[in-house]
Amino acid sequence: MRLRSFRLRIALLSAILAGTALVSFGLVAWRLIYAAKVNRLDARLESQVIRATRPRLQGRWGSFIASLPSELGADTDTPIALLVLDQQGRRLYQSDNWTDDFNINLLLPSYSPFFSAVQFNSPGHLSYDPEKFSSSQPNRKLDTSPSADRLPDGTLPDPQVMTQRTATGSWRVAAVDFPPAQAVLAINLQAIDQEMAAIRNIFVLVISGILLLIAGGAWGLSGNALHPIRKLTSAIQQVTVTGLDQRVPIGTGDLEFVELIQVFNQMLERLSRSFKQASRFSADAAHELKTPLAILQGELEHTLQHTEPGSPMQQSLSTLLDEVSRLNSIVRKLLLLSLADAGQISLHKVEVNLSTLLTVIVEDIELSAPHLEVQTHLPADLAVWGDLDLLTQLLQNLISNAIKYNLANGWIRIAGHQQGTNVQITITNASKPIPLPDRKRIFDRFYRGDPARTRKVEGIGLGLSLSREIARAHSGDLTLDPTPPGQTSFTLVLPGRVEASDTITPSKNL
Known part of the structure; x- marks a missing residue:
């Protein structure tokens, strides 16, 4: 159903346009903030997953996993999972939070599970044989310097990062194949999701408040803009028989309404002039008819008195006298109506x-x-x-x-x-x-x-x-x-x- 209120349409249209712009801005801003947080986390994940492949961490992955929350900028209770493999795909270390729901094949295409050489010494700890690394890399020395984060050709390794969903939630997973080992590091996105939910709620509250302000402002501005129309409407309501002399003052009105007010005032002027002419004509005609009708009625009554009773002439004169009386009544009523139109009925x-x-x-x-x-x-x-x-x-x-x-x-x-x-x-x-x-x-x-x-x-x-x-x-x-x-x-x-x-x-x- 079409809204008939102009002010309401203006307020709603302003709110819809502003709401569309604000919601679009909020969605883009929310996505950018989320992307920035994830990119910052990715940079830290890539750095830490490369560290996890260093030979010097052999046997110390437990302490390494304990230091990851501070290194990744996460809370201490944020779930973090780590998996370290050798070049043959044998598991060297697996953290408590690790689950086989992670799809490693998407991150390490060369990964082929091989568990026969894995020996568990204690829960959460795998044995590690340095000779296996040296046999797979006979010409490579184990280096613990910062330059160890580079490949033999001097280039940096390229970790693969992606988001995966498991039964325990959404995880950001990073994997790297950096001889002599492969590592997969995952962190739960629960903290980021909570932060983004809080930001979303703030956006909803702020955008709702702004929309209310915009709708209220549009309502007020449109009402102020329509003030000349209300003045014009008030003047039109006062246009009666006795109010045709009313005029809408132009004053300092908006230019868009000045011409409308001028046209309305000119219309009132023409209407007043036409009405006065019609009223004057009706009153003058009724007044002028009174005298000849009175004379005609008197003559008919006089003639009727001298007419033979019951004759056809008497019947004709009686009919004419009735019609003259009827005309007198019409003229009298027309004169009263013309006086009423002019607001000039004299009341005793x-x-x-x-x-x-x-x-x-x-x-x-x-x-x-x-x-x-x-x-x-x-x-x-x-x-x-x-x-x-x-x-x-x-x-x-x-x-x-x-x-x-x-x-x-x-x-x-x-x-x-x-x-x-x-x-x-x-x-x-x-x-x-x-x-x-x-x-x-x-x-x-x-x-x-x-x-x-x-x-x-x-x-x-x-x-x-x-x-x-x-x-x-x-x-x-x-x-x-x-x-x-x-x-x-x-x-x-x-x-x-x-x-x-x-x-x-x-x-x-x-």
Whole structure:
């Protein structure tokens, strides 16, 4: 799944890149350290395995093996094994730690075991006959000087060194064929392995700490880099009908975001200008239509009074008068909506008892829709401060909507209660299910939903939109509630009655 957080992606990417580099460096460094330790050990092994072939050590290999830990730079408890052979492959000395698991053939290709001439005088000690060396090398003198470490041609011997694994662990094994003897010297790598394990653990801790620092630093730097974006987001969230004059200050922002902020501010400027023009046009058009419609309505009413009752002319004039009244209602609603868009709805606030107001409206329901069952659950005093006419229109719109979209022999339930400092009114009615697309657009202007559902219902799709604007003008809100199938419910929330110390227009209680 793709990560949607830009900051998180930056932090993870930085950690992955840095982690790859650090792990690679750690592996290379660990291998180099290991190789350096092994090479240093190899140099000492080669020197000591050559010493082991010197004739002067005959009979003293026990003391020689005891001195090897200090010579090889190892601990005294580090296992060390030594095997000395003559040129015919007969064992001259074998240490206690020696095991036949070592593959000597890989180190001494000419090695051929020959044990018949071996005589054990005591455990761990082999007899040694110097004549056997002299017989194999008749023209070679035994030399104990440092030059004895060289071959007859003056060159140094070339010991063979390799790592072998046995049942007792990993060993570094060195072997040399240096007349008059052959020697194999092995040291257990347990100490080096422990040192390398400690180094590995240190690398893991250090690399983990560095990765956390890098990830945290990348998170902080990306957050700082995204600060202009957060400012832009905050400004966008404030872009409302009354907030189109908001602008994002450029200040000393990063160059990469200056152009973006400038474009956004220019967009707000164009949007504000277009909105003002549209709002002004709507308000002007509605205002200009009021006068001719009022004149037309007056003339129709005057003519209707002088028309013969029951005549076709009277029926036509009555139809025209109804349409003019409908146009008056549309114009009035459009004018209120344009004022709401501009944030200029003028509220004449008085103390309004919503319980009393709803009781009066319920009485009208019983007259206009006697087939509907009306249930009310209202406290005696649900008082708010607001515009009486606008709140009456809001509640009438909701009740009218509940009647229009109700089922045959349906019901309407009106409930109200005080919730903290707010007053909440819920109007629920029986209805057909509202499709999800219609629920999302139910407060849109001139939107009436599925034509099959609304074709027999009068209206123009402005009632709910206007009702919500009136609620918001009173610092409240109107919402469509989630309900079980077969119901529709709207909830109106308005601020409750303010304290007496607040400045309120003198009013009367409804």
